[in-house]
Amino acid sequence: MATHEEYYVPAQSKWPIVGSIGLLVTVFGAGTMMNNMTSGADSSLGQYVFFAGLLILIYMMFGWFSNVVSESHQGLYSAQMDRSFRMGMGWFIFSEVMFFAAFFGALFYVRTLAGPWLAGEGAKADTAMLWPEFEFVWPLLQNPDPQAYPGPTETISPWQLPLINTLLLITSSVTVTFAHHALRAGKRAALKGWLLLTVVLAVVFLTLQIAEYIHAYNDLGLTLASGIYGATFFMLTGFHGAHVLMGTIILTVMLIRVHKGHFTPDNHFGFEAASWYWHFVDVVWVGLFIFVYIF
Amino acid sequence: MSAVIDNHHADHAHGPAKGPMRWVLTTNHKDIGSMYLWFSFAMFLLGGTMAMVIRAELFQPGLQLVAPEFFNQMTTMHGLIMVFGAVMPAFVGLANWMIPMMIGAPDMALPRMNNFSFWLLPAAFGLLVSTLFMDGGGPNFGWTFYAPLSTTYAPPSVTFFIFAIHLAGISSIMGAINIVATIINLRAPGMTLMKMPLFVWTWLITAFLLIAVMPVLAGVVTMMLMDIHFGTSFFSAAGGGDPVMFQHIFWFFGHPEVYIMILPAFGAVSMIIPAFARKPLFGYTSMVYATAAIAFLSFVVWAHHMFTVGIPLTGELFFMYATLLIAVPTGVKVFNWVSTMFRGSLTFEAPMLFAIAFVILFTIGGFSGLMLAIAPADFQYHDTYFVVAHFHYVLVPGAIFGIFASAYYWLPKWTGFMYDEVLAKTHFWMSFVGMNLAFFPMHFIGLAGMPRRIPDYNMMFANFNMVSSVGAFMFGATQLLFLFIVIKCIRGGPKASAKPWDGAEGLEWTVPSPAPYHTFSTPPDVK
Numbered sequence: 001m002a003t004h005e006e007y008y009v010p011a012q013s014k015w016p017i018v019g020s021i022g023l024l025v026t027v028f029g030a031g032t033m034m035n036n037m038t039s040g041a042d043s044s045l046g047q048y049v050f051f052a053g054l055l056i057l058i059y060m061m062f063g064w065f066s067n068v069v070s071e072s073h074q075g076l077y078s079a080q081m082d083r084s085f086r087m088g089m090g091w092f093i094f095s096e097v098m099f100f101a102a103f104f105g106a107l108f109y110v111r112t113l114a115g116p117w118l119a120g121e122g123a124k125a126d127t128a129m130l131w132p133e134f135e136f137v138w139p140l141l142q143n144p145d146p147q148a149y150p151g152p153t154e155t156i157s158p159w160q161l162p163l164i165n166t167l168l169l170i171t172s173s174v175t176v177t178f179a180h181h182a183l184r185a186g187k188r189a190a191l192k193g194w195l196l197l198t199v200v201l202a203v204v205f206l207t208l209q210i211a212e213y214i215h216a217y218n219d220l221g222l223t224l225a226s227g228i229y230g231a232t233f234f235m236l237t238g239f240h241g242a243h244v245l246m247g248t249i250i251l252t253v254m255l256i257r258v259h260k261g262h263f264t265p266d267n268h269f270g271f272e273a274a275s276w277y278w279h280f281v282d283v284v285w286v287g288l289f290i291f292v293y294i295f
Numbered sequence: 296m297s298a299v300i301d302n303h304h305a306d307h308a309h310g311p312a313k314g315p316m317r318w319v320l321t322t323n324h325k326d327i328g329s330m331y332l333w334f335s336f337a338m339f340l341l342g343g344t345m346a347m348v349i350r351a352e353l354f355q356p357g358l359q360l361v362a363p364e365f366f367n368q369m370t371t372m373h374g375l376i377m378v379f380g381a382v383m384p385a386f387v388g389l390a391n392w393m394i395p396m397m398i399g400a401p402d403m404a405l406p407r408m409n410n411f412s413f414w415l416l417p418a419a420f421g422l423l424v425s426t427l428f429m430d431g432g433g434p435n436f437g438w439t440f441y442a443p444l445s446t447t448y449a450p451p452s453v454t455f456f457i458f459a460i461h462l463a464g465i466s467s468i469m470g471a472i473n474i475v476a477t478i479i480n481l482r483a484p485g486m487t488l489m490k491m492p493l494f495v496w497t498w499l500i501t502a503f504l505l506i507a508v509m510p511v512l513a514g515v516v517t518m519m520l521m522d523i524h525f526g527t528s529f530f531s532a533a534g535g536g537d538p539v540m541f542q543h544i545f546w547f548f549g550h551p552e553v554y555i556m557i558l559p560a561f562g563a564v565s566m567i568i569p570a571f572a573r574k575p576l577f578g579y580t581s582m583v584y585a586t587a588a589i590a591f592l593s594f595v596v597w598a599h600h601m602f603t604v605g606i607p608l609t610g611e612l613f614f615m616y617a618t619l620l621i622a623v624p625t626g627v628k629v630f631n632w633v634s635t636m637f638r639g640s641l642t643f644e645a646p647m648l649f650a651i652a653f654v655i656l657f658t659i660g661g662f663s664g665l666m667l668a669i670a671p672a673d674f675q676y677h678d679t680y681f682v683v684a685h686f687h688y689v690l691v692p693g694a695i696f697g698i699f700a701s702a703y704y705w706l707p708k709w710t711g712f713m714y715d716e717v718l719a720k721t722h723f724w725m726s727f728v729g730m731n732l733a734f735f736p737m738h739f740i741g742l743a744g745m746p747r748r749i750p751d752y753n754m755m756f757a758n759f760n761m762v763s764s765v766g767a768f769m770f771g772a773t774q775l776l777f778l779f780i781v782i783k784c785i786r787g788g789p790k791a792s793a794k795p796w797d798g799a800e801g802l803e804w805t806v807p808s809p810a811p812y813h814t815f816s817t818p819p820d821v822k
């Protein structure tokens with residue numbers, strides 16, 4: 001801590017306000033779209049607002065990160081600054097972990113407590129009286145009220161696509177680590193190769209995941225609206241998939257930056273942050289594979 | 296601690312930019328702190344106005360002024376705006392202003408993100424308040440937005456409510472990450488963890504709580520959104536979900552949230568009392584550990600809000616005992632504050648008055664909390680005005696008085712002028728009398744069975760409710776005086792010295808008043 005280097009405090013920046021406006025426009029558009037969808041009103045205004053917001057956000061991210069990259073290249077950042085970035089990224093990932101924890105918590109709560117109670121276990125006379133025929137098993141194919149929530153006919157077997165996906169993601173965690181080692185050793189060609197391989201694995205994962213979703217919707221009747229199994233299944237794997245998509249974009253940006261000659265063996269926080277994020281996404285997947293697919 | 300104000304470096308010598316864009320584009324922790332504080336005050340007045348509507352309707356039994364539907368929107372918006380718009384941003388504002396100065400840092404660790412955190416708030420609350428004007432009205436399901444009230448039976452504007460919560464949550468998380476990074480990484484050499492002022496300590500722990508539970512709030516509102524628009528059944532038993540699950544997830548966020556609103560006040564009061572007692576804080580180390588213990592326990596007590604909802608007996612017992620356990624570290628704190636004052640040379644300037652009232656009245660709120668925590672007793676108290684009395688005692692003379700005490704304590708440092716002590720004392724006494732008049736009778740009407748969140752009530756509660764309303768109007772009106780005092784202090788007054796309080800300790804008092812635009816561009820040496 002005893003550094004007496006200057007801590008870089010940027011003078012002014014327009015990106016925060018651009019970002020705030022962008023987020024506001026995005027969520028306003030998204031909300032309008034959803035409300036129209038649910039009420040059956042057909043107005044496309046929401047879509048335009050939503051996409052306008054997304055464009056503003058992309059503009060903001062691009063501008064903001066370019067600023068940071070160029071400041072870094074100008075040598076404005078001290079080791080202390082680097083630590084701030086690391087902490088920022090680390091705690092951000094922790095907050096993401098807690099976001100997933102909410103959904104995992106919901107899954108465990110339903111499976112171990114709420115579900116059995118609904119089927120009459122324990123001294124919960126009234127909940128058991130709601131649907132006397134209801135039996136709780138997991139995966140839940142027969143919902144308490146099958147009229148309102150028709151259940152799935154079948155669930156996804158873990159030992160086909162999900163297993164392949166697990167292997168893909170674990171491999172990609174290894175390849176991104178190899179890329180990191182190559183970067184530190186100054187082996188640029190190896191870095192490019194391993195990083196490219198990571199991105200390819202990620203894209204294959206996403207493609208398979210989409211195939212799985214199509215299969216679930218078309219053949220198994222497993223949908224968001226097919227009761228609590230579908231709800232937890234799609235929200236957990238869906239948010240995970242969204243994070244993989246995000247991670248893939250980040251890794252692709254890193255790949256582009258590597259090709260532009262960015263990063264040195266001892267100054268490459270952007271790359272490291274991307275790989276941390278990627279490992280986090282992998283760990284979440286392992287949790288999903290075990291608790292959503294297998295058990 | 297020596298006064299080190301080093302502005303030799305050319306790129307740091309500049310003052311604030313000119314014109315209104317200064318505030319929009321700024322990265323300066325003092326600018327951003329001021330914006331947070333002003334925003335919070337605006338929300339305090341807006342939420343307060345809604346409280347006035349509520350108390351006006353409750354002045355007499357019967358339906359007088361507003362329709363019951365609108366009354367529900369007022370209670371909901373009042374709660375949401377006060378919690379997320381007034382109390383939380385006020386503490387973030389104080390953190391922004393004071394933490395870098397207290398630890399000898401040049402600014403916050405991530406200055407641009409800091410401004411992003413702030414500017415998300417007007418977006419979030421603009422969106423939230425706009426729901427009042429939408430078809431079907433604004434949120435009317437209470438600030439706790441229990442499903443299915445907030446899903447199946449909610450007005451369409453709930454969608455925008457959900458997104459407003461998302462924006463406010465993103466703001467809080469980024470703000471908290473910034474604070475953690477600043478405290479861990481930007482302390483001046485020699486500022487060891489156990490030398491940190493308590494405000495910094497309590498904020499470090501608060502920031503941790505924020506990063507841990509705001510994402511859970513985001514998760515629960517996302518589940519609502521999916522239930523409403525995409526047919527999921529998280530909170531619908533017909534699909535195998537459970538509306539009680541909403542309450543579990545909400546309160547897993549909600550209980551730590553109440554500590555998020557009070558821990559920074561603990562910290563501020565722990566600095567103000569020693570300053571005006573002219574004695575070092577009694578039991579610094581135990582204060583730190585007590586704060587950490589409270590934060591830890593706050594994760595395992597959430598179902599004390601759900602005693603009556605139907606949880607297993609083991610659950611009732613576990614959550615009852617765990618909750619009662621919180622009284623231990625809280626008691627340690629109260630003991631330390633009192634011991635700090637014991638045999639001190641006390642003077643009673645406005646910050647101290649608010650701090651002493653804090654200790655006494657917060658303790659009353661803690662006691663009613665203990666009563667509520669006793670599960671069999673809570674069957675009687677739950678969802679009555681007793682609960683309203685409890686949380687207003689911890690929040691108004693707790694969080695809000697903590698904020699007032701801090702504002703008066705640091706106003707000289709912010710503005711360079713002393714505030715008007717006579718007016719400030721008037722503000723204190725009016726607030727003190729007003730809030731006790733408003734909230735103390737609620738204990739009685741609650742115990743007698745008056746339910747909360749209701750626009751009309753039995754004749755037998757009439758007198759106490761009238762007293763309550765009078766107190767509430769008094770408290771509300773007095774806050775305009777506070778606004779006046781602050782504006783007056785910004786515009787002038789007796790010059791404040793670098794350290795206007797003789798008992799005050801800390802790096803912030805080593806820089807001149809008003810604090811220069813950039814402080815500690817090179818870190819001071821802390822001995």
Ligand code: HEM
Pocket residue numbers: 439553554556557599600618619621622625660661662663664665667668669673676677678682685686689690693694
């Ligand atoms: C000794 C410490 C405390 C204990 C034992 C305690 C206990 C409780 C209990 C058991 C309830 C639920 C009552 C019911 O709904 O039937 C409750 C409600 C509440 N408490 Fe506390 N509490 C404590 C401190 C605090 C603090 C420090 C705050 C905030 C600064 C706070 C804010 C609230 C709020 C806002 C509610 C009402 C939530 C709602 O239903 O809208 N409490 N408290």
Ligand SMILES: [Cu+2]
Pocket residue numbers: 549550553596597599600
């Ligand atoms: Cu609680």
